Amino acid sequence: MLPYNSVQDAEISLGRNLTYGETLWFQYSAQKSDYILYCHNTLFLFIFYTLFPIPFVLVELLRSPKIDKFKIQPKLKNSFSDMMQCYKKVMFTFVYAVGPLQLLSYPIIEWVGIRTSLPLPSGAEMFWQILVYFLIEDYANYWLHRVMHSKWGYENIHKVHHEYTAPIGFAAPYAHWAEIIILGFASFLGPLLVPCHMFTFWLWFIIRQLEAIETHCGYEFPWSPSKIIPFYGGAVHHDYHHYVGGKSQSNFASVFTYCDYIYGTDKGYRYQKDVFEKMKNQNEMKFE
Known part of the structure; x- marks a missing residue:
């Protein structure tokens, strides 16, 4: 307050x-108390994971030839019922696992010094802090994701997320409750190491949610961030990880591609990338 x-x-x-x-x-x-302001993050979680995938749902249902040429795996289709079932499961997991965890984690946020006071941070300060958060989250997520692909981690936790071999927007947080908490730690790590203003904290998680949905949308549009932001993986990079499935030992990074390149876990993806490009070009020619 x-x-x-x-x-x-x-x-x-x-x-x-x-x-x-x-x-x-x-x-x-x-x-409003600082605790109430912190709890807004849980509200944003529900709002943005509900609203932002809707355009991708409409695109998937309409299957317009002009849009369909941008679908990464065009042979796979998702019905409205399937997508709504995914959404319901995600929301249920948020209610009984993620929501309570966020509400109970406030003492840590208070301890590290995330503030609500004036003055507000400048635009430059928010930009650089969020960039640092992306880099920290991406590195931590890479290794936690690799652990999820160990035999025990995959069979007991991560296989739920891989039920979608062709991901959709609603499936971005579709996972075992333990995985959401484990990988969610990577998103919290940046603000814990580099404390910020509460407004920056909100903005970071909103952008991270939008990025995760875009990465799982199943489409690569001409305006995709992967065509603008250096080393950004985007939907094509992560779609390959789902396409390969449970045996995938490639493309573990959540946002950028540098970790997979440095640690050699993108060799399969780079080998198959030409195949994806040929499929895409053939698909575009088909709908022209």
């Missing part, structure tokens, strides 16, 4: 006028 009774008090404390964003933050957060 902010230690100010009014905007004027905040401006006197800071020695300057509040920015428009800081005024909005004051109006929204001044009477």
Whole structure:
């Protein structure tokens, strides 16, 4: 909760006028406890994993020839019923596993110093912190994911996520409850090591959710981040991991491709990439 009774008090404390964003933050957060603000992250989890996959659901159901040429595995189709069943299972896992864990983890967030106070961080500060979080999460996720592909890890936990050999947006968090918690630790690691403002904390998890959905969407569009951001794996990179299935020892990274390249776990993907490109080109010619 902010230690100010009014905007004027905040401006006197800071020695300057509040920015428009800081005024909005004051109006929204001044009477809310830090714990309530932290719990917003759980709400965002439900909202964004519900809304952001919807365009991909519509694309999958319409199967327009103009859009279908961008589907990575065009022979596989998902019905509305199948996708809704996936969504229900994901939401159920969030309710009984992820939600309680996030709500109970507040003391750690408080201990590391994630703040809700003014001033708000600058755009540059948020950009660099979130970039660091992506790099930390990607490295940690790579190794945790490899552990999930050990014989015990796969048979007891990770095989649930691989029920989708052609992933869909709703399947991004479709996994055993233990896997969501284990891999979720990689997402929390960045803010734990490099504490930030609560607004940056929210923004980081929202962007990470959107990235995970895009990675599992099953389509590679011309505007895909993989065509813009250096070393970004995107849907094609992760789709191969699902395509190979349980025996996959390739493409473990969650966001970027450098870990797989450095540790040699993308050899199969690089070998098959030409095949994917040929399939894609043939598919585009088919629908032209």
